[in-house]
Amino acid sequence: MTVHQTLPGDETSPAYNYAYLDEQTKRMIRRALLKAVAVPGYQVPFGSREMPLARGWGTGGIQVTAAIIGPQDTLKVIDQGADDTTNAVSIRRFFEKTADARTTEATEQATIIQTRHRIPEAPLQAGQIMVYQVPQPEPLRKLEPREAETRKMHAWAEYGLMQVKLYENIARFGEVTTTYDYPVMVNGRYIMAPSPIPKFDNPKMHMSPALQLFGAGREKRIYALPPHTSVRSLDFEDHPFRIQSWNEPCALCAATDSYLDEVVIDDQGSRMFVCSDSHHCETRRAAGHRGAMLGDAAASGLVASEESTS
Amino acid sequence: MATDTLIGAGFTDPVFQSQAAFRALLGALSEPGTLQAIHGGIAPPEGLHAATATALLTLADYETPIWLPPALRDGPAGAWLRFHCGAALVEEPRRAAFAVIDGAALAPQLTDFDPGNDQFPDRSTTIIVQCAAFHGGEAVTLSGPGIATRREIAPAGLRPGFWAEVAANNAAYPLGVDLLLAHGDGVIGLPRSTQIGGAA
Incomplete structure (x- = not known):
């Protein structure tokens, strides 16, 4: 027992x-x-x-x-x-x-x-x-x-x-x-x-x-x-329920259909948008999807580089 | 007689056997109409199906009064539940948190049990209905939460008018009793949210 x-x-x-x-x-x-x-x-x-x-x-x-x-x-x-x-x-x-x-x-x-x-x-x-x-x-x-x-x-x-x-x-x-x-x-x-x-x-x-x-x-x-x-x-007929949307894709995996977190990245107020679902983002990167800032992030060691994920 | 006083064993491994049984019960009530197997690994006392005994061993304790048909209450099943669950066995259906009824018996009616109240609908009785088989009875179609479109079941050995009682129970939603049909080591859940229709 x-x-x-x-x-x-x-x-x-x-x-x-x-x-x-x-x-x-x-x-x-x-x-x-x-x-x-x-x-x-x-x-x-x-x-x-x-x-x-x-x-x-x-x-x-x-x-x-x-x-x-x-x-x-x-x-x-x-x-x-x-x-x-x-x-x-x-x-x-x-x-x-x-x-x-x-x-x-x-x-x-x-x-x-x-x-x-x-x-x-x-x-x-x-x-x-x-x-x-x-x-x-x-x-x-x-x-x-x-x-x-x-x-x-x-x-x-x-x-x-x-x-x-x-x-x-x-x-x-x-x-x-x-x-x-x-x-x-x-x-x-x-x-x-x-x-x-x-x-x-x-x-x-x-x-x-x-x-x-x-x-x-x-x-x-x-x-x-x-x-x-x-x-x-809950909503009204003339104000139907809407979900959030973003103007740019995920900076790491280029997803356009996931929920994005806004991350401030320096003192000048620059920011990036990344998937909030870390596993979803990693899966997409492993499948070869590349966002605009993936290279920078990999170079500074924040995410695994393409060589190590593939 | 010696067998009347002997109380059979309960779970040999209470933690994991009750966990597995609970997941089967959770599956039964969250997906009404699906047949779930409860493998409690116990020999039920006379008068209780294995699924009934395992469900009560999993869920009942000193906080939950149980109603049993008088013949079972005064027999080995009553002694077994008192010993293993520490539960009080009550005579009034309305006071019970759990109840076991024979699907073919004409009394008590579902309305004799506690339907909860409008501010606390969770305080209603959960009734285990022991039936003769899961096939071969009057076919009914189920719909509602937990069911993608419709699901058909045809359990046998239920009293005439049983499905009308279940439909009336659903009509009082969110009040009402929750049912578990039990036979052998199988259960089918019929929570109060399930709507009952005729055969397709």
Whole structure:
């Protein structure tokens, strides 16, 4: 029976349970997940636990991943699209340590993708599970601070306030100025916060073949989108929902259809646009796509040169 | 009789067997109508299918009251669940977090269980419906979240009017009970979000 793992050099005493959480906590989270899947977009309260990192650093996503992960899984963790930033590296190492998890950076090889604020550019496949880290699960919270009131608004589908907010945006600025965490209507019933992904990613949620799970550790909520669920970004007939677009392609891989980050590169205010999804960008460069600034970046050692990637 | 008092074994490897079983249940409820196999590796007590016993062992504990038909509650199945899950066995269907019913039995109705309330629809009962087979019954077409277009199932051994009850359950969405059809070591999920149509 392999219930416990041991710390190196301390083979005698059990350290912690597989995937860190105890079995009763996993059962509680699993029950919440099943109810979340049965009512897409509804936020199920759960007993969020203390984790060995601060709330706000992905504890909700980590608890969801810990409750679902098993020896058959391959885990990918991204932070703002990148596999190699602090939060992603820490969480990946956490599961390598506590669950002997097989990890990958390749989107298509992963069975579980835990993400902070991006959906990978490569299309998700049936059988994959997206786990989102959510700071604020309540889309109405900035409009109505009282939980007792927002709960009633969801119960009665009383969503006029959200439409008014979007309308006021249009009246003042001529367009909806929300660019991330853009509210969506799920299965025609619940308004849901898609987590702070750019609105560029919202269309990828609609009818996705992958299961999508959302965990908010500090706010103690879990919600879900089963595969093939309708996810409509809120808009008006005369102001249809639009995603971001850029005037130039990715400076490294010349992609024109991916979400680009703007990077300031010197004191004179010069800037470059690069793919936020690091694996997507690397895959394209390996396939021979060359952006305008790839040579400079390779020369200064910021990305692998063409010789070493091919 | 000696067999009445003996309680069979539960999971031999609780961490990984419950994880695998949970993923099957998650698959069942997120893709309604697909047949998922639960390999718990346990010998279920008399009256419970292997899938039913494994699902309860995976999900139930002291926080979740279970409703069983009286014959099972007072028999080995009740003792087995009390021992392995530590769960309370309740007599009123409405108080149960999980319930096991025989698909062919005329009572209790789905409406006898807790449908949740409008502010907390997640507090509803999850009902495991034990049926005679997954083929050969009345065919129904499923649609809704988790189903790309339509999916057809025809489980056998369900009481007359069962599908009308399931359709009425869906009509109360987002309230309602969530169903798991169980037979042998297989489950089919029917969450409240699934719409029921006649045969194609």
